[in-house]
Amino acid sequence: MHDTYFSLDSKFQSELLNEAFVRTNRPKHLLEKDIWVVWALETLFSSNLGSQITFKGGTSLSKAYKTIERFSEDVDLTYDIRCLLSDIETGPEAIPPTKSQADKWTNAVRSLLPGWLQSDVIPVMQSGLKAAGLNASLLIDGTRQDTIAIGYQPLYQGSDYVRPQVRLEFGARSTGEPWEILPVHCDIASSFPDIIFPRVSPRVMKIERTFWEKATAIHVLCKQDKLRGDRLSRHWHDVVTLAESERIRSSMMDKTWLEQVVRHKSMFFREKDQTKNVIDYHDCLQGHLRLVPEGETMDALRQDYDKMVQEGFMLAQSMTFDSVIEKCAELETVINHAYGASGIPDQDEEDGDSPGY
Secondary structure (H helix, E strand, O other): OEHHHHHHHHHHHHHHHHHHHHHHHHOHHHHHHHHHHHHHHHHHHOOOOOOOEEEEHHHHHHHHHHHOOEEOOEEEEEEOOHHHOOOOOOOOOOOOOOHHHHHHHHHHHHHHHHHHHHHHHHHHHHHHHHHHOOOOEEEEEOOOOEEEEEEEEOOOOOOOOOOEEEEEEEEEEOOOOEEEOOOOOOHHHHHHEEOOEEEOOOEEEEEEEHHHHHHHHHHHHHOOOOOOOOHHHHHHHHHHHHOHHHHHHOOOOHEEEEHHHHHHHHHHHHHHHHOOOOOOOOHHHHHOOOEEEOOHHHHHHHHHEEEHOOOOOOOOOOOOOOHHHHHHHHHHHHHHHHHHHHOOHHHHHHHOOOOOO
């Protein structure tokens, strides 16, 4: 009978993390946090909630798809809107018929989600902690009270840049589809086959959808010409890395993926550019996707990226920031040429002016 990682005493756990550091040269506090990330996923998706939530975002790219080699510490999750708002009638994509209806759904989600976290998710996490004999704090956090922060007692402490806390960030404005079941395990598990580490096979949002979610997020940030928060450079890194994968290369010219994202974000995630005009996501479908920032945004992004590299978030030989931006420029050109040619004619070719920037 093999021992589980959490059944070991702290001295043995420390030795395992130290040995993993020697083998991988990865920071011990990040290896430890990764174990807690997978434990949180295992606890959630092994419960009766597992059929109602979808694992997505950057952490899903590194943990489930293994297409990016960087540490992603927060867990993005979607709770199926049809479960939270059980009285609404939705189509397959759960897209509201009008913007006013989308606003009503958004307000309802923001009102109900914190209560669901308290009544349904917190008890699941508490039971998981008790069953494993773990001591960690659980706190509903976030501006909209849509996040559960799991605070654990670390064996190894990094800088203030990385807190000993796993954040489960929930949204509920989509169905979480399309998804597929994929295995997730701890990064150090293969190095110690005699130890049982947390592992799980959750529902994971398909990588094609996540690619365009990130690309359109970059488009918005470029249009706004400012960064609101830290570690946003991860989106640029992830998009160029994904674009080099066979699965994304083969699907990139299938506009249905981007059309799904545009329909959803146009209703639920309306944003304004630096001139306070509403950003039209349909521009991305018409050859006007922006992936390269300018001016002060570029400088801030470079500093943000360099900080992530310094803190050990890049798990392999990381691309330089200049290389990331160069690849983004190339990707922007390829996509805009194809989408401008296959959709509405690119206005740059007609009048030499690109609307909105």
